[in-house]
Amino acid sequence: MPDSSELLLAVEFAGTGLHPASWRRDDSRAEDLFTARYWSDLVGSADRAGVDFAFLPDNFGVTSAENTVRGRLEAVGIAARLSTATSRIGLIPTATVTHTEPFHVAKAIQTIDHTTLGRAGWEVAVTRGDAPTRLFGRKEAQHDGSLWAEAHEAAEVASRLWDSWEDDAEIRDVETGRFVDRDKLHYIDFEGEYFSVKGPSITPRSPQGQPLIAVTISDEHSFDFAAARADLVRIRATDLRAAEDLADRVRAAANGRRLHVLLDVDLLLAASDGDATDDFSRLEDWAGAHYRPETVLHRGTSRGLVELLDGVRGVDGVVLRPLALSSTTQRLVADVLPALRPAAELVTGTLRERLGLDRPANRFTSAH
Template sequence: MTLHVAVALNGSSFDASRWVDQIRQADEARIDFATFDDTFGRSGPDAVLVASRVAPLTRSIGLVPVATTTHTEPFHLSTALATLDHVSHGRAGWQVRISADPAEAELLGRRAPLGVDDLISEAADAVEVVRRLWDSWQDDAIIKDVPTGRYIDRDRLHYIDFTGEHFTVKGPSIVPRPPQGQPVIAALAHAAQIWDRLDVDVYFTTPSDVDSAATIVRQIRAHGRTDKLVFADLVVFLAADQETAIRRRAATTSDAAVFAGTPEQLAGLIAGWEPSGISGIRLRPGDDAHDLTAITRDLIPLLRERGLFTPSAEPDLRTRLGLPVAVNRYEGAARA
């Protein structure tokens, strides 16, 4: 079994060419997907818009922007992400994020900050609403029936009628069902309250070594998430020799393990983590300009040579990651 490989892209530049250059490097290396970081409080472009900008210029890589549920209506999230899936021809995903930052709440002025438990509960409702809205159009809802002048078969659009603690959404969506049916949903999972309450497809975790990686995988499986993918995050500083890489790392700290060394040493570390049961590795370049190039040019060929990574030829992200086909929850009832 080979591992999936993802890269995390982060930056505040409004220069589109910068983002295009980076994503093309990852695309040409045939990395499975890239995530685009974002928060409300930072200076920089919206991650969903960045992913939409680079989508037509890439061929195979999955595009997974961060979008925060705390101050964003799930209806708007569903339409933006469905549009990204259409633009990318089935390569879209979504990394769910919550915000407990009072400064970010003040930027929007909607309400006082919620506690973490309430924010996670709200995020869980948002994920459910978004999933239902994606299903609110059947795949064959657009009929383009010229003789009758009907573009859409209204019987193949569905009200989701969601009523929860945080949202009441009737639907249907205003965007046709995404090509994947359900774009891939991910979340950074530092603790059990995330994998216990957020029903997503991919959990990004932050183990410190192979033993903690194996422990996290066991914990997630014990919570009934047996069909979910578990990725290990790793911040990387790469150089031709370890001493230079360590100097580049300097005093960098992170929620994830921080690696400083050569591409060969990193390939060895990833090989050591593979038996832990993780599904893949998400590499966070310590410096986008330097370390992303080292990942795509030097590391990926080593992983392929060692049988740790095999690029997929599948055209859509769900299939590439081995996730099941997304069955429309409303279609069977409509036929009945």
């Protein structure tokens, strides 16, 4: 397993930060939250510093709490904007499958893979509960087994749509006026319990062939999805030993299929441990509720985070989830990345190339 200098490093860019009261900090930049500049500045700085992936979370829930930010920009739209503001970092927005059509999600992610020259991924998620269901009014709320069965189908539909144009389907023959070879566009003819999709996609096959699939393990259903379909698997564990054990279980369940396991690490960085404790206490006072970490938490200095990452074993990387996004990103860029990767030459290319994953053969070409 990699040492800290070889760990894949990702940052989750969630609003003004993971903590619901983070917007109240003087340095939160909450006034810029719904501007392109906010996202370009933060993700752009992470891109230049060498962060490997930007996870952009999203869901259909609208919080009813009075002391937190209620609205958000849509993650796939943010990723599309960031395709021109970044040059290396992988862009992985969350797109929930519960109230969306896989045809739309597939072409949106594929478009970002084109515009970034192969830096797109899709974090698959489901949306639980009655309240989000009422926002759409299209169907009844589903139990977890049904939600994840639907997610399996949505991912399968997307995968087939991504292959529905063969790599050389575009011929652009000026003399005959033929832009595409129709024999190399394929109906996917998918019939499932949740979706019936004929295809083909409107978008040609993209640089990675198949953009990366990511998922966060939260229960047995998402575990099964991760083992069967994900290229990037996010896990949560309250200590490093438990994280290593869970990563081993995921790899065993994948039955030899290549995947990369990333441990979520919540963090709040400050100039000293005492400052970090004070900052955290202030956030808790503002929120009027207690933040309860679901995974490893580092609340302290940049040096302390580097020491923590030096002890990480059994996983391929980490997803850093700042409780206060703007200030912590600045410290990651200024202090943490240079310590982990001093004078390192940043690897470029598609995400699949950088991860050592083969570009998948097109299923329709292979079937000829």
